[in-house]
Amino acid sequence: MQEKKILPRRKGVVLLSVLGCLFVFFAKTEKDLASSGNILWTAGYIGSTLLWTVVLGCLLGFLGTWVVHRLWNRAQTAEDTGKKQAAWYARLSAWLQRRSGVQIFFGSLLFLLLAWLPVYLAYYPGICAYDAPVQTGQIMEHYYFDHHPIVHTLFLQGMLWLGSHIFGSVNAGMAFYTAVQMLLLSGSMAYGMLVLHHRKTAAGWQLAIQLLGMFFPFHWYMSVSMTKDTVFSAFLLLQLVSLADLLWEDRNAWRPGIRDLLFALGTVGMILFRNNGKYAMIVLLAFTFLTFCFGKKARKLWGRLLVVCGAAFCVGLFVLSAVFSATHAEQGDRREMLSMPIQQLSRCMIYHGGVSVLAEDDNTMDAADKALINDFILDEAYRDYDPGIADPVKRHTNTYVARYRSGEFIRVYLHLLTQYPGDMINAALATNAGFLSPFDTTHADVNRVEGRAGLSYVQTRWEEDTLNDRGIYKDSKWPWLFEQLESWAENNSYLRTPVLKYLFVPGSYLWLYLALAAVLVIVDRKRFCLPLAIVAGYYGTMLFGPTVQMRYVYPVMLALPYVLALVTGRRKNG
Known part of the structure; x- marks a missing residue:
């Protein structure tokens, strides 16, 4: 091709x-x-x-x-001219070509784990930030709810059980969880290297991506952070790489093969380990359906992909339903999905609601609109509005209003949208600043709380009293390296690296993916835009989310070099 x-x-x-x-x-x-x-x-x-x-x-x-x-x-x-390569590059290319798939996979896996091992020792048993206090609390109380993926909570519970019953302590179980998570992440990256090798990607690409996997600092932190986002990232990478590999294979047949099964596995995993995974899949399903309907060639290929996508999607939802039934987990109230309206209504209220928070408040809002907002946002929590993050207001919302008074809620929202469009736009821009502009720096401190360390762009803060009571405690095996890594994260040191800082800021990746999609259209590789449909669906959920966090953008950071190398490659192995 x-x-x-x-x-x-x-x-x-x-x-x-x-x-x-x-x-x-x-x-x-x-x-x-x-x-x-x-x-x-x-x-x-x-x-x-x-x-x-x-x-x-x-x-x-x-x-x-x-x-x-x-x-x-x-x-x-x-x-066309068969331009000669430099001698060293030719030797590298020849050496890589002589390596078997097994050697490439396990060699890549080994080097990744060796590069991450010092960080594992420094942060032993792992970084228990983000959702660790909530999820370990569910485990200890045997009470589950789906604000965090139930499957991930149960996965963590299994590792902690192994630690306490086999290794002698819950802390050892957390270390075991971290090790397994590192293996999952490095395994998906090694599989990406295997596919690059199989497709005869340029040796320079292969070497650069392997080194990036070993030494990109966010891989270090996320590989040892106890969070669903790392596991989700591993499955998303497996899914994207497998889909690109299927498009290169270009097998116009109905019978699925090993690549289809790996793609299905990645799909099920990404649905199970992030609640918004299924929404990203809906976008892919829509694009796959349109491709099948209007694609003039390879109808069996597009049909097979559509069937595999649909089957994997259904399997993922079925497993989620079964887990909910088995654990009697409580459904959340979906306030996370209302993050953007919460921000917009709060901003309108403090600029136009007569609540005396800002001098600019002109008190022009209708009484009926104010009444609904006060029913929706309890205890005048809109006074705590933070432009960069919805959490201060979100935790005080009464989602009953949006669910059971939906007609009234939508009417008020649309009325405010027409009356104060600028404030609605400003609220969306402020919340998504880090995603939309590579020059933004507000994302670096959006989670900071005065007097509390470890809440920068890379979060490493433990709720030590809570976790210690549950048998989970810091036990660094390399204290000096721990201090260096903590300093780099706490001070947002990535912002002080000229040019290279754009590899770290979240706003670069949206435009890189959009530019990649445009280039694929220009060079007539439109079929390779299909993996980008998953990325588009995932970005859609982030842009309507509560804030910008590194762990949210990490999956697309991880995937970009592999996807870029695959969809722009010029050769393939039959």
Whole structure:
């Protein structure tokens, strides 16, 4: 499957200019919002913003198209002329080609684990931040609810049980959990390397991705953090790599193979280990269905993918239902899904509700709208509104209003949207600043609490009193390294690394994925946009979520180099 076509420059310019305009718009508005705290969407501001957006966006479109065409033509020339490689690179390529799949997989796995081992020893038995106090509490009380994935809570419970009954302590069980989690993550990354090797990806790509896996600091922290996001990331990577591999295989048949089964396994895993995994899958199912309906070639391939997607989706939901039934787990009230309306209604209330929080409050909101908001947000919790995170208000919401008075709730929301559109936009921009702009720095401190360490972009804080009572305690085997890693995380040191910091900030990844999708369309590899549909679905859930956190964006950080290498590769092994 060696494509030769590429879109004419004018079409490429249009596509990349649209993307460039979106990038400039969000970069500018996020910068303005961060500097002033509020944007007044006057005609003058809108006009100047649109002018900058169009001029700079089109400039980026022309520049991007020139780069894509130049790189494409250079690659074509190198392929046609058989351009010679440097001697060292040729030796590396030949050495890699001689390695078997088993050697590549286990070699990659071993080097990843060796690179992460010092961090494991430093943070032994693991970083018990994020949801650890809540999930261990459910385990100790044998009372489960689905705010955190039930399957992950049960997985953790099994590891703690093994620790207490086999290794002699709950703390050893937590260390065992961390080791298994590291194995899952490194195993999915090693599988990615295996597929890259099988598809004869350039040796430079393979080496760079392996080194990135070993030494990218966020892999260190997340591999030893007790959180569902790490396990979800492993299954998401397995799913994306397997899907890209299936597209390269291009087998026009109904009978599923091993790649289909691995893709299905990744799908079931990502549904089980994050509550929003199923929503990302709905987007993939929609795109797969459209591909099957309108794809002119390889109908059996698209049909098989649709069947595998649908079957894996149903299996994931069935397993979740069975686990809920077996554990008698309580369904949550879904307030997480209301994070964005909570932020928007709170902002409208403090700017227009006459609650005397801000001097700018003009008290122009209708009494009926105020009444519903006060029923929805209890104890005037909108006074605690934080533009960057919904949690201070969210924990005081009465979701009964949105669920059982939905008609009234929607009417008030739409009325406020038409009456105060600028405030609604500002609330969404402020909450998602870290996702939408690579130049944003507010994401680094959105979780900070005065007087409490370990709540930076990389969270390492333990609720020590709570966890110690449950037999889980810090027992670092390498205290000096522990202090160095804590300092790097606490001080958000990644922001002080010129250029390289954009590999760490969350706002880079949305635009990198969008740019990748645009390039795939330009070079006529539209079929490889299918894995990106999963990423699009996942991003959709994040953009309507409560805040920007590194663990939320980590799955797409992890997957990008593997997906990029696979969908832009020029050769495949039959």
